[in-house]
Amino acid sequence: MAREENPFSDKLDTEERNDLSDSEFGLPAQRAYPMPDAAHVRAAEAYFRYCPDDEKPLLARNILKKAAEFGIDVKSPTILEWAEK
Numbered sequence: 001m002a003r004e005e006n007p008f009s010d011k012l013d014t015e016e017r018n019d020l021s022d023s024e025f026g027l028p029a030q031r032a033y034p035m036p037d038a039a040h041v042r043a044a045e046a047y048f049r050y051c052p053d054d055e056k057p058l059l060a061r062n063i064l065k066k067a068a069e070f071g072i073d074v075k076s077p078t079i080l081e082w083a084e085k
Contacts, residue, residue, distance in 0.1 A: 012036075026062040027055055035063070038070040048079055057085040 012020075012034060026033030026044050033044045033051070044063050051059050060082035067074045074080065 012040075026059040026066075027051070028062075030055075033059060033062075035066040038072055041066045041070055041072055045074065045076060045079060048076070048082075056082040060085075 016036075017031075017034060020031075020034055020036055022028040022031065024034055024036045025031050026035055033047065035041045035044050041063060044059070044066075048056070048059060048063070060079045063079055064074055064083050
């Protein structure tokens, strides 16, 4: 199913990913954890545990920022804790 047909998908093809600006990523320097929409914010939350510890504060803050843009309430104590570091 193409992305246009399923707006809740967290799958990006290569072209879609390449078209994103760095600010759409949780870790802009690595262009990792893309968050162009609510489904991807949720995916970033789910994969947060795989992020290296030294990058977790930045990723946590960016998840919270993007979540606010999309009206998502992040309740993960882990993400909230890392965002304060």
